[in-house]
Amino acid sequence: xxxxxxxxxxxxxxxxxxxxxxxxxxxxxxxxxxxxxxxxxxxxxxxxxxxxxxxxxxxxxxxxxxxxxxxxxxxxxxxxxxxxxxxxxxxxxxxxxxxxxxxxxxxxxxxxxxxxxxxxxxxxxxxxxxxxxxxxxxxxxxxxxxxxxxxxxxxxxxxxxxxxxxxxxxxxxxxxxxxxxxxxxxxxxxxxxxxxxxxxxxxxxxxxxxxxxxxxxxxxxxxxxxxxxxxxxxxxxxxxxxxxxxxxxxxxxxxxxxxxxxxxxxxxxxxxxxxxxxxxxxxxxxxxxxxxxxxxx
Amino acid sequence: xxxxxxxxxxxxxxxxxxxxxxxxxxxxxxxxxxxxxxxxxxxxxxxxxxxxxxxxxxxxxxxxxxxxxxxxxxxxxxxxxxxxxxxxxxxxxxxxxxxxxxxxxxxxxxxxxxxxxxxxxxxxxxxxxxxxxxxxxxxxxxxxxxxxxxxxxxxxxxxxxxxxxxxxxxxxxxxxxxxxxxxxxxxxxxxxxxxxxxxxxxxxxxxxxxxxxxxxxxxxxxx
Amino acid sequence: xxxxxxxxxxxxxxxxxxxxxxxxxxxxxxxxxxxxxxxxxxxxxxxxxxxxxxxxxxxxxxxxxxxxxxxxxxxxxxxxxxxxxxxxxxxxxxxxxxxxxxxxxxxxxxxxxxxxxxxxxxxxxxxxxxxxxxxxxxxxxxxxxxxxxxxxxxxxxxxxxxxxxxxxxxxxxxxxxxxxxxxxxxxxxxxxxxxxxxxxxxxxxxxxxxxxxxxxxxxxxxxxxxxxxxxxxxxxxxxxxxxxxxxxxxxxxxxxxxxxxxxxxxxxxxxxxxxxxxxxxxxxxxxxxxxxxxxxxxxxx
Numbered sequence: 001x002x003x004x005x006x007x008x009x010x011x012x013x014x015x016x017x018x019x020x021x022x023x024x025x026x027x028x029x030x031x032x033x034x035x036x037x038x039x040x041x042x043x044x045x046x047x048x049x050x051x052x053x054x055x056x057x058x059x060x061x062x063x064x065x066x067x068x069x070x071x072x073x074x075x076x077x078x079x080x081x082x083x084x085x086x087x088x089x090x091x092x093x094x095x096x097x098x099x100x101x102x103x104x105x106x107x108x109x110x111x112x113x114x115x116x117x118x119x120x121x122x123x124x125x126x127x128x129x130x131x132x133x134x135x136x137x138x139x140x141x142x143x144x145x146x147x148x149x150x151x152x153x154x155x156x157x158x159x160x161x162x163x164x165x166x167x168x169x170x171x172x173x174x175x176x177x178x179x180x181x182x183x184x185x186x187x188x189x190x191x192x193x194x195x196x197x198x199x200x201x202x203x204x205x206x207x208x209x210x211x212x213x214x215x216x217x218x219x220x221x222x223x224x225x226x227x228x229x230x231x232x233x234x235x236x237x238x239x240x241x242x243x244x245x246x247x248x249x250x251x252x253x254x255x256x257x258x259x260x261x262x263x264x265x266x267x268x269x270x271x272x273x274x275x276x277x278x279x280x281x282x283x284x285x286x287x288x289x290x291x292x293x294x295x296x297x
Numbered sequence: 298x299x300x301x302x303x304x305x306x307x308x309x310x311x312x313x314x315x316x317x318x319x320x321x322x323x324x325x326x327x328x329x330x331x332x333x334x335x336x337x338x339x340x341x342x343x344x345x346x347x348x349x350x351x352x353x354x355x356x357x358x359x360x361x362x363x364x365x366x367x368x369x370x371x372x373x374x375x376x377x378x379x380x381x382x383x384x385x386x387x388x389x390x391x392x393x394x395x396x397x398x399x400x401x402x403x404x405x406x407x408x409x410x411x412x413x414x415x416x417x418x419x420x421x422x423x424x425x426x427x428x429x430x431x432x433x434x435x436x437x438x439x440x441x442x443x444x445x446x447x448x449x450x451x452x453x454x455x456x457x458x459x460x461x462x463x464x465x466x467x468x469x470x471x472x473x474x475x476x477x478x479x480x481x482x483x484x485x486x487x488x489x490x491x492x493x494x495x496x497x498x499x500x501x502x503x504x505x506x507x508x509x510x511x512x513x514x515x516x517x518x519x520x
Numbered sequence: 521x522x523x524x525x526x527x528x529x530x531x532x533x534x535x536x537x538x539x540x541x542x543x544x545x546x547x548x549x550x551x552x553x554x555x556x557x558x559x560x561x562x563x564x565x566x567x568x569x570x571x572x573x574x575x576x577x578x579x580x581x582x583x584x585x586x587x588x589x590x591x592x593x594x595x596x597x598x599x600x601x602x603x604x605x606x607x608x609x610x611x612x613x614x615x616x617x618x619x620x621x622x623x624x625x626x627x628x629x630x631x632x633x634x635x636x637x638x639x640x641x642x643x644x645x646x647x648x649x650x651x652x653x654x655x656x657x658x659x660x661x662x663x664x665x666x667x668x669x670x671x672x673x674x675x676x677x678x679x680x681x682x683x684x685x686x687x688x689x690x691x692x693x694x695x696x697x698x699x700x701x702x703x704x705x706x707x708x709x710x711x712x713x714x715x716x717x718x719x720x721x722x723x724x725x726x727x728x729x730x731x732x733x734x735x736x737x738x739x740x741x742x743x744x745x746x747x748x749x750x751x752x753x754x755x756x757x758x759x760x761x762x763x764x765x766x767x768x769x770x771x772x773x774x775x776x777x778x779x780x781x782x783x784x785x786x787x788x789x790x791x792x793x794x795x796x797x798x799x800x801x802x803x804x805x806x807x808x809x810x811x812x813x814x815x816x817x818x819x820x821x
Contacts, residue, residue, distance in 0.1 A: 010347070018347055018348060021348050022348050022349055022350050025348055025350045025351055026350040029350060029354060035381075036381050039380070039381040039382055040380060040381060043380050043381075045380060061599055064598075064599035064600050065599055068599050114503065114506070115499070117502075117506075118454075118458075118498065118499045118502035118503050118506065119458065119495055119498060119499065119502075120458040120459070120460075120461035120462075120473070120498055121458065122461045122462055122473060123461060123473070123491065123494065123495050123498065126476075126491065127491060127495075130487045130488075130491065131487065131488055131491070133637070133641065134487065134488065138641070208364065212364070212365075212366040212367070213366070215366040215368055215369070216366075216368065216462065218368070219462075219465070221629055221631060226366070226368055226369070230590065230721070230722070231589060231590055231597060232599055233724065234590050234591075234592055234596055234722065234724055235596065235598055235599060236599075237724075237751075239372075239376055239725075239728060240373075240376065240377055240380065243369055243372050243373065246369060247365045247369045247373075250364060250365050250366055250369065251360065251361055251364040251365050253364075254363075254364035254365075255360055255364050258363075258364070375729075375734075376725075376728055376729070376732070379729075379732035379733060379734050380732055384732075384733050384734060387718060387734065464719075465721070466720075467697075467718045467719065467720055467725075467729070467734075469714075469715075469717060469718065469719055470714070470715075474719070477633075477700050477701060477719070480633065480701075483706075
């Protein structure tokens with residue numbers, strides 16, 4: 001923050017106080033961290049036996065562990081990409097139906113959207129897994145996960161698309177109508193392509209949410225990374241270490257995805273397209289950290 | 298009609314169990330929401346504070362908890378905290394996990410609200426001699442709350458839905474765990490029980506959404 | 521949409537896994553498993569009456585078997601993808617009798633909650649998965665066996681003097697841990713109040729919680745607990761007598777009497793030839809006090 005607005009540019013005395021405050025805060029935080037590490041050390045959580053399979057190239061299970069984890073993470077990615085693609089398609093269709101539908105059946109579309117928005121994603125996944133086979137639809141586990149994630153996320157994406165279209169100036173739809181396009185044509189050819197540019201950061205953030213949620217595949221025994229780690233624990237007996245490694249992997253992948261969202265957002269706002277300029281004339285406390293969506297996954 | 302009633306017998310027969318489970322979920326959500334809002338605001342304050350270590354902790358906090366699946370956060374609460382000598386009922390570990398995770402999202406909602414307050418307000422606050430904490434607490438945050446309500450509300454509703462997975466870390470008796478008890482162990486049919494559990498969540502999230510809409514209209518005063 | 525960065529990240533991660541593989545040294549160790557399980561004998565020229573399940577499976581040359589993937593000593597999938605445990609050995613013996621070699625077995629994960637539906641939907645030919653025979657289940661599937669008689673008991677930390685059996689649980693207000701949807705978790709409800717019960721997906725999570733003081737008792741079948749005790753360096757102990765009888769059976773399609781009789785015959789032969797004992801020695805043997813006798817087999821119906 002080069003030019004803070006919440007507090008004055010510090011003078012020499014304040015700078016000294018900030019210094020002291022920083023040192024005290026830093027020492028306190030480091031103290032807590034040290035205490036935690038010491039406690040973990042006392043419990044033997046840093047032993048070679050527990051970390052060996054993860055970090056020691058020559059440990060007997062090292063290769064099997066990382067190969068298995070790689071395959072399992074790939075399964076997360078496959079499920080996330082499929083769920084995102086499907087959610088995007090169905091979500092856009094839902095949004096368009098909601099925008100173009102006549103008043104008398106719009107309430108039906110809106111109710112479906114609201115209903116699915118209120119359900120936990122685990123229930124959606126479980127529903128797909130336990131109910132679809134009962135009615136004779138038998139699929140690989142991957143698809144139950146993808147269907148559950150899609151049911152949950154497509155309505156969220158429908159809302160993103162709707163607000164994206166709504167954020168466009170009225171003139172866009174009017175111009176479409178003026179050159180003789182039908183409402184559908186104008187949406188498809190004029191409004192949506194512009195709306196997608198506005199929505200891109202929000203969509204990437206939703207991808208982060210979907211990617212995190214693929215880890216819930218463990219409840220239906222889909223061989224993704226959390227499930228893999230849970231099985232590996234039975235053999236290696238080091239739950240904290242394995243979950244720590246997995247957490248780091250998730251955080252790094254999602255952080256990179258979120259940086260992508262920020263990058264896209266900056267590029268879009270620089271290109272001077274439609275939509276409000278973020279932070280114009282307001283308190284700017286720095287770039288949003290890693291993405292724009294604030295709803296939890 | 299009678300057939301439909303018969304179909305939902307597994308739910309109606311266990312209605313007491315469902316009611317208890319509903320209350321447990323509601324309890325988790327109330328504690329979780331309060332904790333997340335408080336902690337989220339605190340982290341947001343850290344992120345905009347003048348102390349660099351606090352800023353760093355704030356951003357690290359958000360990066361970690363926002364990008365890590367909730368399942369893993371909950372796991373560390375249930376199995377990591379006891380390792381560093383913190384023992385508590387699993388119920389509280391579940392809430393702690395939910396709060397840690399949700400606070401990252403709440404923090405970003407609050408911060409984006411702070412961002413939306415016009416710079417002149419903060420400048421005015423400083424001009425009359427208010428300190429950082431005073432200007433944040435009496436001028437900026439109250440105004441930020443208006444723009445913060447909608448995203449913060451969505452964060453809390455997302456948290457309610459996320460609460461369904463606390464059962465995986467030993468928290469018993471909530472709505473989704475009850476599904477496991479009734480179907481896996483007592484062999485009741487899946488679909489009606491699952492529909493009953495789903496209805497329980499909708500009973501919280503849909504009124505929550507409506508309440509949020511009302512609140513949104515009330516705070517949306519033109520500036 | 522710009523998927524490339526996403527995919528690239530994914531590929532990088534996968535590639536990292538592969539590179540790690542290439543660098544690592546493959547070496548198999550039998551962790552706590554004792555002796556290597558002897559290869560079960562595979563019937564080379566088995567003859568079956570046409571139309572029976574046995575003839576069909578023998579003809580196909582492959583069989584799909586449901587088992588636990590996460591239960592040490594009975595059915596555990598190793599990191600290398602191999603299945604180890606007493607259940608899987610029993611399954612291999614049965615497959616051998618059908619003329620199917622161990623490598624031609626298709627293993628399917630059969631968690632407790634889904635064993636009946638896997639059989640009913642014909643997704644598996646049989647289930648060997650610590651599957652307790654009871655009347656409720658027998659309405660939906662048929663059982664061959666039992667091939668093993670387990671019994672539920674309690675495990676506590678070694679310094680616990682207070683709890684000596686299931687009857688002490690309610691008074692002591694102890695937290696009792698078991699697995700979600702399991703028979704032991706239902707059996708124990710008789711002895712405790714609802715809020716004393718803690719449920720996890722696997723017993724090893726219960727064991728970890730016992731270790732760090734979050735729960736006071738773990739309850740399930742004795743051999744599983746003995747397995748934890750043997751690797752705990754004296755931190756845990758068993759208390760009290762076995763208070764239930766859990767006969768483990770082989771789950772098959774409801775009413776397939778011929779297949780049931782065939783499996784029972786295989787079990788009887790395995791007990792005679794010593795294959796049954798060898799299977800036990802190679803899996804649960806190192807932690808159990810003695811090799812069990814094959815229990816009296818139930819009549820098929």
